[in-house]
Amino acid sequence: MTIPEVQLSLDGIRKSFPGKGGPVPVLDGLSFDIYERDFVSIIGPSGCGKTTVFNVIAGLLEPDGGTMTFRGEVVPGLQGRVGYMMQKDLLFPWRTVLQNVMLGLEMKGVDRAQALDTAREYLATFGLSGFENAYPKTLSGGMRQRAALIRTLIMDPDILLLDEPFSALDYQTRLYLEGILLDAVETFHKTVVLVTHDIDEAVALSKRVVVLGNRPTTVKSVHEIGLDARSPIGARSDPRFSDYFHTLCGELEIQTRQRAA
Numbered sequence: 001m002t003i004p005e006v007q008l009s010l011d012g013i014r015k016s017f018p019g020k021g022g023p024v025p026v027l028d029g030l031s032f033d034i035y036e037r038d039f040v041s042i043i044g045p046s047g048c049g050k051t052t053v054f055n056v057i058a059g060l061l062e063p064d065g066g067t068m069t070f071r072g073e074v075v076p077g078l079q080g081r082v083g084y085m086m087q088k089d090l091l092f093p094w095r096t097v098l099q100n101v102m103l104g105l106e107m108k109g110v111d112r113a114q115a116l117d118t119a120r121e122y123l124a125t126f127g128l129s130g131f132e133n134a135y136p137k138t139l140s141g142g143m144r145q146r147a148a149l150i151r152t153l154i155m156d157p158d159i160l161l162l163d164e165p166f167s168a169l170d171y172q173t174r175l176y177l178e179g180i181l182l183d184a185v186e187t188f189h190k191t192v193v194l195v196t197h198d199i200d201e202a203v204a205l206s207k208r209v210v211v212l213g214n215r216p217t218t219v220k221s222v223h224e225i226g227l228d229a230r231s232p233i234g235a236r237s238d239p240r241f242s243d244y245f246h247t248l249c250g251e252l253e254i255q256t257r258q259r260a261a
């Protein structure tokens, strides 16, 4: 078996924000590794600092301490190397679907005819052909998320950071988009880091799940997910699925009320 190579390493990352009574610590020495072509989910209580971790990785926030290493080189952040899909899809309402997905290529100075070809190819792959000239407000939530995913992928980043990309969608649409994401990651050989509130999504999609504790947060545990199926429904049908699910619920200390018989 080949040992996967570490792509990105976070070591002791700390971050505080100013509060009324002094600095409020959020990240309290966070350490974990992401491998080449990994699919890692990050789960943890609301407000523990998951989006903050992404902002630090993306280079939008400077950490107070700790080290980030990308392919063996210490870096302050991964500006220009990550595709970051933020918690809200943030498509520009005044731009059409085509204009939205081409934005990054335009900024990069890619030739317009080539950018158009690439954009049309992605739109076809994601089932959005025919909606090139539609504005975001006229699309369903699932279509908007697909357009936002394309906008993230089209820049051919080394790592995709996806912050709860499917949380606002109904279950059926979510399963569909999870499948599209897995296929795209396979086709384009991407590394994915996914923040999700949904434990079953984390188990179904990931190779590994990083569990964060309450704020100020550290890594509570890392779980290898050994499901063979690379499809959202296949994974959920695996007999080992519920063991992983229950282990992660336990890690998050999720209590369910038992109804008296």
Ligand SMILES: Nc1ncnc2c1ncn2[C@@H]1O[C@H](COP(=O)(O)OP(=O)(O)OP(=O)(O)O)[C@@H](O)[C@H]1O
Pocket: 017, 018, 026, 045, 046, 047, 048, 049, 050, 051, 052, 053, 215
């Ligand atoms: N720019 C900022 N200035 C001040 N405080 C911030 C800032 N960004 C985040 N915080 C605080 O840091 C903490 C962690 O926020 P963050 O958005 O990272 O949490 P999260 O785990 O992504 O939450 P959720 O699951 O609800 O999306 C929160 O208490 C938040 O108020």
Ligand SMILES: [Mg+2]
Pocket: 050, 051, 052, 087, 163
């Ligand atoms: Mg968040």
